[in-house]
Amino acid sequence: MSITTLTFAGFVLLVLAVYYILPHRFQNAWLLTASYVFYLTFTWQFSAILVVMTLVNYWLARWLEQAERRKKALLWIGIGFNLAVLAFLKYAGYFVAQFTARLNSSGEPGALAILLPVGLSFTVVQAISYLVDVSRKQTQASTRPVDFALYFAYFPKLTSGPIERARTFLPLLAQPRRVDNRAIAENFTRIVVGLVRKMILANAFTALAPTSVLQDPSSSSPLALMAWLVAYAFAIYNDFAGYTSIARGVSGLIGIELSPNFEAPYFSRNFTEFWNRWHISLSNWLRDYIYLPISRALLRRNPSRGNIANLIVPPIVTMLVSALWHEAALHMLIWGLLHGIYQVVERIPSLRGPLIPVQKLPRWRQVAGALVVFVLAALAWLPFRASLPEAGRFLAALATNWPLLPSTSWMGLAGVTAMLVPALALDALQAHSGELVFLRWPRLVQAGLLAGVILAVFLVSQTYLNVPTFVYQGF
Amino acid sequence: MDEQRPTLQITWPFGLTPALALLLLATSLGLLEGLLRIPALQALLPPPSRGTGHAQFEVQYQNFIRYQRAHPELNCIIMGSSQTWAGIDPEKLRAAYLEAGGQPLDCFNFGVQVITSAEAATLAELAIRETSPRVVIYGLSVRDLAEYEGSLINRVSWVFQQNPWIRYRLGTFTLSGWLTEHSAAYGYYLTFRARLSEAEWRTRQDAAAATREDGFRVVPFGNNVGPILPDRAILPEFYDALGDYRPSPERLAGLDQILSLQNENLRVIVIEVPLPDATIAVFSGGKEAYPVLFSQPLRERVAASGALYLNGMDAGPFPDEEWADFDHLNTDGASHLSRWLGERLAEELTDAAP
Structure with a gap:
């Protein structure tokens, strides 16, 4: 179930309706049930794996906390277990598929290819940080199985984070939550901003960075290839930032605040700053x-x-x-x-x-730094997105396909330029005046903007027959 | 203490901004819809789209609606793929039909590129819902029935199965389809989206420039080279379709659906569109096998349904100068075939008095 669908909206409304009625002592159990229902919509095997990971990490942490000796060995067993799950389900799947491809005359990946559970990488790093924190006594091992299971399975963050630490997340589960007018306005705004990023900006940039360019970059001019890189950089950013914003908004309506994951990363003036603004919870x-x-x-x-x-x-x-x-x-x-x-x-x-x-630093050096960071980060997205031969062909075409000006791709260039205006404006606004700047605007302006967003999201949802899945759901 | 307090603690007023947003949206969309329904303004804009992404189909559909409004006497629809679009000229057909003693036969050529019999069946249903023809002429050849795949043919097949407007027109409610059909603003939005795709827009303009008001393709194909076979690497699906001919059950079902339109008020004529010798030689088993494996089973299937089968090869021979390429006639070839077809129809349909 993708979180940009009406089905998910209905699911959230149902979860909230019951959640708000329940007393606090039953709320976490309800959220856990809802989270597993959500996960079951992918496949039942994913839920089974999550149950096993939850039980093993729960008991390992308890032992780790109580152990007088061999604490380090227990910690490494725990880390090893989580990495083994990841290695088997994520990496072994890749190698087995490649191996069977060599065996098959067709060269296609074989039936032995292993299913990668959605969001597994996120769960594994949370599990490792939990065990390490327990061993360092930075947090206590959870004694509340439902809360601990919810820490792993909590549906707003299950598929693509943010990666939460147990020491900050578990206390949120232990205390009663409050959702008032202000919380609703703030989190509704997060959801709307997330929809704008994912449904409008990311989809448009994805359409402007078609895979066909990677397959045959030699038929594009350098300017068109540069535009492709810019479009891809903004597509992946808005895709992931959009997801996070929606996830944080949904969680906020539950009364649980999730960590921010992005803070206008393309305005970073050096790479240290970039990694403090990009996928912050992983960084x-x-x-x-x-x-x-x-x-x-x-x-x-x-x-x-x-x-x-x-x-x-x-x-x-x-x-x-x-x-x-x-x-x-x-x-x-x-x-x-x-x-x-x-x-x-x-x-x-x-x-x-x-x-x-x-x-x-002087202003001009900050601006120059931001430009250099963006160009280098955009170039690095190439091997992130493409295979090495594709990336090589792309760079060769970028260097040799002169003249710079395209003969036929003005529409693509104009499209990228046109989409950069709202994308940069949104980032600049949020970076300068805060994530929820819109709530300080006059009501009529807010309403006008919301009306525009409702219309745009509706049009996109009706006419993009296949809204791409979130890029980071693949990890 | 906190345990007793409800999680949701809202106070009134609440939700004013979303309510105001919905009010603004309804008002502005209402105004826009009214504005875009003004004929004077519509005349200045490109026609509203159906959101199919099939540029030439969109042009043909617009032509069809326009022609039908301008020619209430329209009583015949010609359907098929690009071979039919370029191969049957309604003007020549009408003249020959009249000359041979028939009554007026006013046809619109609804040929659509890259369709097989499966999509032609959908097209027929769409066309018949718009008008009430007395005659449907379906032009087809081996590629319309063969089992084969290709990226373009798969995409067009997907469009005809999944496009919300087509589904809506065929009786399945879709919100987008309903809006496409009933809202001018939504239709123009779809046009705007089509305009964003440079390739789609160029195809649309080329198709519009190449098509006469009665739907017939008048401009020669860009590769107007005569009956020269395409490179196997460039068009592998052509060789797949002919070289290893097997009828596709799905495409045969499409043909049957078209044949089932035949009733006392509607005559269905299936015409096998001619192919040059070089192309038929590619057919599995060669020129001798072609009539046995393709034409004869087709004739029998059509005859069994009560519809009329005509073989365009009988109009031949078609010299090299009448071929645009390996399976499309040029305008001269189309004249040749259409005159023959008009005469044959006059013989066959005299009693039916279309």
Whole structure:
């Protein structure tokens, strides 16, 4: 069940109607039931896997907390179990499919291909952070099985995050919730903004970045290929940011606030800032459980400012882990490596002295920084989206298909330019005046805007016969 | 204490902004709808779309509606794929029919590119709901019935099965279909969307420029080269359809659906559109097998339904100069076939007095 469908809207209304009536002690059980019903709409096997993961992690954390000895071994067993599930269901599926493809005369992936549960990668990182936090005594092992099961299965965040830490999420489940006029207005706004991002902006940018260009980039001019990259960059961003906004809005109507995941990432002035604004919950997870432990270990050996290993290893390893989390594929590793290199290069001056905070740089350097970050991030999206041969052909065409000006693709260029105006305006507004800036506008303006959004979303839903699924649902 | 308090704590006034938004939306859409129904304004705009994404079908449908309004005497619809669109000229057919002693036969050529008998059946149903013809002429050849696939043919097949307006017109309620049919604003919105696709818009303009008001394709094909076979790598589905001919059950069912339109008020004529020798040579078993495996079973099927079968090959021979390419006649070829067809219909339909 996609969260942009009327079916999902009906499902949420039903869940809320019952939820609001129930006393607090039954609400979590109701939300858990609803979450599993939601997950069952994908396939029943996904729910079975989630049950197993929930039970194993629940008991492992309890043992971990009570264990006097061999705590580390238990932690690694837990991490190993979660990674094994991920490796088997996500990566083994890929390798088995490739292997059977070689066996088949047709070259098609075989029937042994394993089903990847929707949102599994998100569940696994939540499970690992929970076990690590329990072992570090940063949180207590949950003694409330329903709450713990809901932490994994909570339907607004189940398929694509945000990745919540148990230490912040479980206390929210323990306390009674309140949904008042203000909460409804704020979360309704989040849902509307999410629909605008997903249904209007992401769909339009996706249409402007057709797969056919990847298959035959040589028939496009460099300008058209650049426009494709820009369109793809904004498509993936608005797709994921749209999902998060809808998920946060739905959860807010339940009275549970989920973490923000995006803060106008394409306005970032360097890559450190970019990763603090893009998929924030994953970036924070990677920072806390990959980057900082490696960096601390390296600094323990050599605490000097000129520690080159500390400059290179933590960002590269972190970004490679991020790439593997997305997909076990060479092109994805290239994407991770590129982002790792970007971060290493921009921190080279830190070997000589403290870096000047980006907000204290002259205005022109901030603007130039933002442009450079966008161009490099857009180029890195190429191996994220395309196979290596496709990316190679794309770059070759970008470098050689001169003249720059296209003969036939003005409509595509005009389309990308036209869609950039509302996309950038929305980001600029939210970055400058806050996510819920619209609520401070006069009621008539709000109503006019909402009317426009209702119309646009309706038209898109009626005429895009196949609204693409959320990109991050695939992870 | 908190446990006792309800989660939902709303106070009035509540929901004023969404209510105002709906009011604004209803008012502005009402005004826009009224504005776009003014004929003077409509004359300045391109016609409202049906949202099919099949540019040439959209043009043909507009032509059909316009022609039907301008020619209340319309009593015959010619249907088929691009072979029929370019192969049967209603003007020449009418003249030959009259000359041979028949009564006026006013046809509209509703040929649509890249359709098979399955889609032609849908097209026939759509056309018959719009008007009440006395004669339906269905032009087909081996590709209309063969089992084969291709990206274009699959896409068109999907459009004819899934397009909300087509489904609505055929009796299944869809909101988008209802709006397309009844709202001028929605129709113009679909046109605007079509305009956003450069390729679709160009195809639409080319199709409009190439089509006469009676639906016939008058402009020669761009590849007007005579009966030269296409490269197998460029058009593999052509070789799949002919080289390994097997009738498709779905497409045969489409043919049967068209044949079932035959009744005392409506004559169905199936004409096998001619093909050049080079193309027939590709047919599995070659030129000798073609009549046995294709023409004869088709003749029998049509005869069994009570409809009339005519073989366009009988109008032949069609010299090389009358072929646009490997399976389309050019305008000269179309004249040749249409005159013959008019004469044959005059013989066959004299008693029916269409």
